[in-house]
Amino acid sequence: MTAREPMPPFVHKIVAGRQLEMLRTAAGLTQEQVADACGWSQTKVVNVEQGAIRVRPDDLERLLGVLRPDDEQRRRIHEHVEAGRAPIPKSDLRWRFKGDALRKVVEMERSAAVMSSHSSMFVPGLLQTEAYMRHHFLAFRPALEEAEIERLTSLRLQRQRVLDNTDQEFVFSIDQAALARMGNMPGANEQLLHLLQADERPNVSLLFVPFAHGYYRGQEAQYSIFQYDADPTIHFVYVERYDGREVVSDPKHVAGVLDLWEEQRAAGLKAHEATPFLRFLSGASRS
Incomplete structure (x- = not known):
């Protein structure tokens, strides 16, 4: 720990x-x-x-x-x-990533008091198995070189170590569409079992929104919220879009995303329903 x-x-x-x-x-x-x-x-x-x-x-x-x-x-x-004003050592993990937004995310994943994330298209990176990562990277266009896939996989596995930080809280809202997109992907069942194991961590909460719950506002959004218990409390929003990434701290923008997050949390299954839901999907993926 x-x-x-x-x-x-x-x-x-x-x-x-x-x-x-x-x-x-x-x-x-x-x-x-x-x-x-x-x-x-x-x-x-x-x-x-x-x-x-x-x-x-x-x-x-x-x-x-x-x-x-x-x-x-x-x-x-x-x-x-x-x-x-403090400089960040060149040996820091952040410098192994490209782009200011992603570098900030790597820093915030390791230091925020609470990270809340909504995903509707893919399993969040901190919860992916190595097989899922590689399958995801192989789908990139233009195609990535094998050396680059190895580099990205290694970096993502290193980022996942933050889940061992027991004084941080991680909350993930995952739409069933993100799980359904795995289809017959090799290792799909192992990914579902991996989510089950992650949900057993004391500092990790998984919230799932099944298809049966129908439409909810912002269901297509991909974002993460990072909370710092400073004076005053500070929130950052990391947004991923088809045309790039962005870290936002403007209070008005952030307030809107915080409201959206509360709606999306309410749309999900209750905490005690997550495990039965995953076990159901895991059984279905084997059939």
Whole structure:
């Protein structure tokens, strides 16, 4: 059993920005007023509050002079800003992945307090068997070289180690369509049994939405929500689409996805129904 990793730098930047925004709101100031007081553009204030840029020490002191936090608030903001500047060692697993969004996901999988995921097209990567992974990678077009399939399989297996972090919670909502798409795939039954074993972990919950439950909003969506128990609580949404990946932290966008997630959780089977459902599918796949 292991523990989750510390909050990554980009999350610290978001937390610092949210705390600065809360201070500004509590002071009754607009972004334009703060920009005028600091001699900045309003765009710069927006970027600071969104964690989109690194804040220089002199800029931070100028901003805090306007917002006037108490000593404890000032200390926390300084800690997050400093942690947001920390470099990530080149030996870190994140650097073995391509693209900023996926690299952030790899970091969040290891450090978020709660990860919630909805999947309707395929079994979530953290729950896939090696045979399922290879079958999935073989379907890529243009076709992948064997060496690349080996690399991707090895990396995905390494990512799955986060399920051993018992101080993290993982909740997966899986539409029956994701399971039905396995068809007669070699190892399909083993994948179902693997899901059964995953559901026995104390920090993993599987929620299934069977075809019998009919339509529900957002059933085609593929996304994950990562929650950090900071002050304030921070959520990130990772979205996969046919044309790319994206990590979103905008509060309004995130709030909409959180509402969708609650609807999708309600559409699924109850926790005690998951195992009988999987056992039924497992038996059907053998016949």
